[in-house]
Amino acid sequence: MMRVKSYWIGVYGQVRALQKRFLRDGTSLFFTFLFPLIFLLVFGAIFNNQTTSFDVAIINHSQSEFAKQFVEQAKANKDTTLKVKDVKDMQEAREKLKHSELSGIIELPADFGEAKPAQPDAPQSGQGSAAGQTQARPSGTLRVLYAKGSEQSGNTLTAIMGQIIDGINKGMGQPEPPLKVAGQAVGDEQLKTFDYTFTGLLAFSLLSMGIFGLANQMPTEKQKGSYRRLRASPFTAGQLILAMGIHYTIVSLLSAAMMLVVGMSVFHFTMRGDWLLAVPFITLAALLMVGFGLLIGGGAKNENQSAPLGNLVAFPMMFLSGTFFPSFMFPEWLRTLSQFIPMTPVTDGLRLIMTEHASLGEVLPYAGAIGLWMLVVYVAAIKLFRWE
Numbered sequence: 001m002m003r004v005k006s007y008w009i010g011v012y013g014q015v016r017a018l019q020k021r022f023l024r025d026g027t028s029l030f031f032t033f034l035f036p037l038i039f040l041l042v043f044g045a046i047f048n049n050q051t052t053s054f055d056v057a058i059i060n061h062s063q064s065e066f067a068k069q070f071v072e073q074a075k076a077n078k079d080t081t082l083k084v085k086d087v088k089d090m091q092e093a094r095e096k097l098k099h100s101e102l103s104g105i106i107e108l109p110a111d112f113g114e115a116k117p118a119q120p121d122a123p124q125s126g127q128g129s130a131a132g133q134t135q136a137r138p139s140g141t142l143r144v145l146y147a148k149g150s151e152q153s154g155n156t157l158t159a160i161m162g163q164i165i166d167g168i169n170k171g172m173g174q175p176e177p178p179l180k181v182a183g184q185a186v187g188d189e190q191l192k193t194f195d196y197t198f199t200g201l202l203a204f205s206l207l208s209m210g211i212f213g214l215a216n217q218m219p220t221e222k223q224k225g226s227y228r229r230l231r232a233s234p235f236t237a238g239q240l241i242l243a244m245g246i247h248y249t250i251v252s253l254l255s256a257a258m259m260l261v262v263g264m265s266v267f268h269f270t271m272r273g274d275w276l277l278a279v280p281f282i283t284l285a286a287l288l289m290v291g292f293g294l295l296i297g298g299g300a301k302n303e304n305q306s307a308p309l310g311n312l313v314a315f316p317m318m319f320l321s322g323t324f325f326p327s328f329m330f331p332e333w334l335r336t337l338s339q340f341i342p343m344t345p346v347t348d349g350l351r352l353i354m355t356e357h358a359s360l361g362e363v364l365p366y367a368g369a370i371g372l373w374m375l376v377v378y379v380a381a382i383k384l385f386r387w388e
Helices: 002-024 026-047 065-076 090-098 128-132 151-171 193-224 226-231 237-265 275-299 303-320 332-338 343-356 360-383
Strands: 054-060 082-084 104-108 115-117 136-138 143-145
Touching (some): 002 237, 054 065, 054 090, 143 151, 193 226, 193 303, 237 275, 237 360, 275 343, 275 360, 303 332, 303 343
Parallel strands (some): 054 082, 054 104
Antiparallel strands (some): 104 143
8 A cells, every 4th residue: 555655645745846847848838838829820720711602803995884883892892702803804804713813704795784674564454555665674694704623613603693693683673584493501500620620630639749749859869868867766657657747748738628618719619518428538549549659758768769750650641540530531542541540530529519510428438448558558568668
């Protein structure tokens, strides 16, 4: 009993010593807290923009008053998805379209907006010939030009202009078409691009903190002789691995908490899951990633060994676990291979909890996989640890 107590007293003392050193190291504080936030701010600015807009140029060949008003209103309306850019002529517009400076060109032909008599309505009983009178209304065909190879954005732009023209037709009293299309949202709210990206960034933050941080620091400490001095005392490799694992897991959780605060307050990340399930799962994930860092940094003699080993372990986990790229985009064989990547249950579990409101039963297989990897990694880290 006394031996167990002294064992954990030694671990606690080493954790406290590591925390004091960490708080005095400005570089470590920067890469722990500010560097992940820089990633979050950059990716958040890119993926949090849910609005879609099209930069277009309007080329008006018509002299009709209706066409002139159409162009003026399009330029004056700043709230639509169409952003009208000024160009001198069609040649300049085509040049900008070629260089992707424009999404499309809206061309108004020479006869666009000219008043033409509408088809007379059929007279009804008791209304006399007045119902059959014709009324001149603007007419014409608006053309949407887009670059070859950009059919998707071109079709979208054409659909938007079709809606605008339909609205104008209805405003002029044109009869509605007999066939209609109605859209209706079903199921849960769709996952936003940023929500998907944020969970991947959170997993990447845990990975980088655990692997890259420890894989570089532990060989440096060996060269300084820090571990050699510990070895002279009654301090085992297991105590050192546990102490560093606890310390760096706490640091990783603080970094993850800061990312969550910024993600929710600045980029309006929506937490759909249960915090009582998310916090233990993030802790398990942090312990696993720190374990890989301890395995690499503890087993390497110097930075020349630890750096390539860290990259060899981290990069497949980053790109094959669905952290940045959805796994359903992978070929079948690569998707099967990704199931054996230790980072995959971390990434999938975080997304299930934070974006799909998964229950404990749904998350347990992922937590179990993380637990098995932890057992293997920490046993290997203790067995393969080198004091110098």
